[in-house]
Amino acid sequence: MLVAFLLLLALSNEVRVNGDGSGRQCEINPALKPRPHTVSILEFGAVGDGKTLNTMAFQNAIFYLKSFADKGGAQLYVPPGTWLTQSFNLTSHLTLFLEKGAVILGSQDPFHWEVVDPLPSYGRGVEVPGGRYQSLINGNMLHDVVITGNNGNIDGMGFAWWELFSSHSLNYSRPHLIELVASDHVVVSNLTFLNAPAYSIHPVYCSNVHIHNVSISAPPESPNTVGIVPDSSDHVCIEDCVIATGYDAISLKSGWDEYGIAYGRPTENVHIRRVHLQASSGSTIAFGSDMSGGISNILVENVHLYNSKSGIEFRTMRGRGGYMKEIIISDIEMENIYTAIAATGYCGSHPDDKFDPNALPLLDHIILQDMIGTNITIAGSFAGLQESPFTNICLSNITLSTNSVSSIPWECSNVSGFSDYVLPKPCPDLETLSNCLSLLIIKGKTAVM
Numbered sequence: 001m002l003v004a005f006l007l008l009l010a011l012s013n014e015v016r017v018n019g020d021g022s023g024r025q026c027e028i029n030p031a032l033k034p035r036p037h038t039v040s041i042l043e044f045g046a047v048g049d050g051k052t053l054n055t056m057a058f059q060n061a062i063f064y065l066k067s068f069a070d071k072g073g074a075q076l077y078v079p080p081g082t083w084l085t086q087s088f089n090l091t092s093h094l095t096l097f098l099e100k101g102a103v104i105l106g107s108q109d110p111f112h113w114e115v116v117d118p119l120p121s122y123g124r125g126v127e128v129p130g131g132r133y134q135s136l137i138n139g140n141m142l143h144d145v146v147i148t149g150n151n152g153n154i155d156g157m158g159f160a161w162w163e164l165f166s167s168h169s170l171n172y173s174r175p176h177l178i179e180l181v182a183s184d185h186v187v188v189s190n191l192t193f194l195n196a197p198a199y200s201i202h203p204v205y206c207s208n209v210h211i212h213n214v215s216i217s218a219p220p221e222s223p224n225t226v227g228i229v230p231d232s233s234d235h236v237c238i239e240d241c242v243i244a245t246g247y248d249a250i251s252l253k254s255g256w257d258e259y260g261i262a263y264g265r266p267t268e269n270v271h272i273r274r275v276h277l278q279a280s281s282g283s284t285i286a287f288g289s290d291m292s293g294g295i296s297n298i299l300v301e302n303v304h305l306y307n308s309k310s311g312i313e314f315r316t317m318r319g320r321g322g323y324m325k326e327i328i329i330s331d332i333e334m335e336n337i338y339t340a341i342a343a344t345g346y347c348g349s350h351p352d353d354k355f356d357p358n359a360l361p362l363l364d365h366i367i368l369q370d371m372i373g374t375n376i377t378i379a380g381s382f383a384g385l386q387e388s389p390f391t392n393i394c395l396s397n398i399t400l401s402t403n404s405v406s407s408i409p410w411e412c413s414n415v416s417g418f419s420d421y422v423l424p425k426p427c428p429d430l431e432t433l434s435n436c437l438s439l440l441i442i443k444g445k446t447a448v449m
Helices: 002-018 055-071 159-166 257-263
Strands: 037-040 049-053 074-078 081-085 094-098 102-106 137-140 143-149 152-155 178-181 184-194 199-204 207-217 226-228 234-239 242-245 250-252 267-279 283-287 295-315 323-344 362-383 390-402 410-413 415-423 440-442 445-447
Touching: 037 055, 055 074, 055 081, 094 102, 094 152, 178 184, 184 199, 199 207, 207 226, 226 242, 226 250, 250 267, 283 323, 295 362, 323 390, 362 415
Parallel strands: 037 074, 049 081, 074 094, 081 102, 094 143, 102 152, 137 178, 143 184, 152 184, 178 199, 184 207, 199 226, 207 234, 207 242, 234 267, 242 267, 250 283, 267 295, 283 295, 295 323, 323 362, 362 390, 362 410, 390 415
Antiparallel strands: 267 283, 440 445
């Protein structure tokens, strides 16, 4: 098994460097050509006073711009002002551009939000059974979509939604700021996202997604607000972003129990780099717990994590099925983190009573290396399932300075792996392999471990 593991990792990393596996997705920068046609939202009667509802203006403008899809596409320009709106849908070959000083403001009235069917890989709304509120900005089965600007703002005004969630008064699951479904060649850049009702950016069933130079913020007390959620999507780059949210900053997902297993679309070939992340009550980088379609071939590097409950966390449970494997996390700086590294097989809930308790998840071939941390309370917590232990966890060159609150720096059960140059010294479970890798190819060069 060990020999097979070494060969697999050497091969998979070679593929990443050569580009065939697209593990370094951020090296593929999409060339954004200027659209040959541009219109302003003002031309469709929009009023940027923060009070006038501009839904019809956005809908009419985008309907008009559809006619340019076969002529190189078009740009919808949003000038400075506060543009109150309900949900609206984008179209293919479109650039939505928010000028500096422009704010797209989401209505706080739930009656202004259309209710749509649940995602097939989830089977129901993730917060309450049934449908879900449509997101503020949407796209379905689109190609070549750019949402960008000169640091304009998209503000979900999530306060009313957070109160409904906390008081268990939601009729349907909360909306997101941006949700793109079954779309490809998507760019989101140079914008600030504020106060999302739930997620800020949610690409689901998407391919070739590039999210860069965005700022995402929600108050620390905002319940279950999440920054970026690649969900059953592939070839995703997230880079040069600053995210501070109430729950998770970045969360990779791929469906929920039997629905995710049946849909069978993994999240894979994701590259995350040069991001600054804070997650008040959750994890700065989370995998799962909704991971039934699988998560694999992920590269995370050059990341700053701070002032958070958890740094890097893998979450799953019985009934999920699926896998989280072939994940490399490197060059991480942490400060003021309660639990630096965590993996648990006891996290989450089930959509209904139809899940298969024998659908056991796999957590395997995980590499964490070149990490430093200060003011850490728990260095690592690993709690695998007895029926499906976490295997081949590789830790290398990690120094975590624990604080005076820390009594047991490592907690381990049903896990096996290898560690080298790790402080504080890990639990014996993570020293069960005689070796981890004969070599590791990362950042385009060979690094002997």
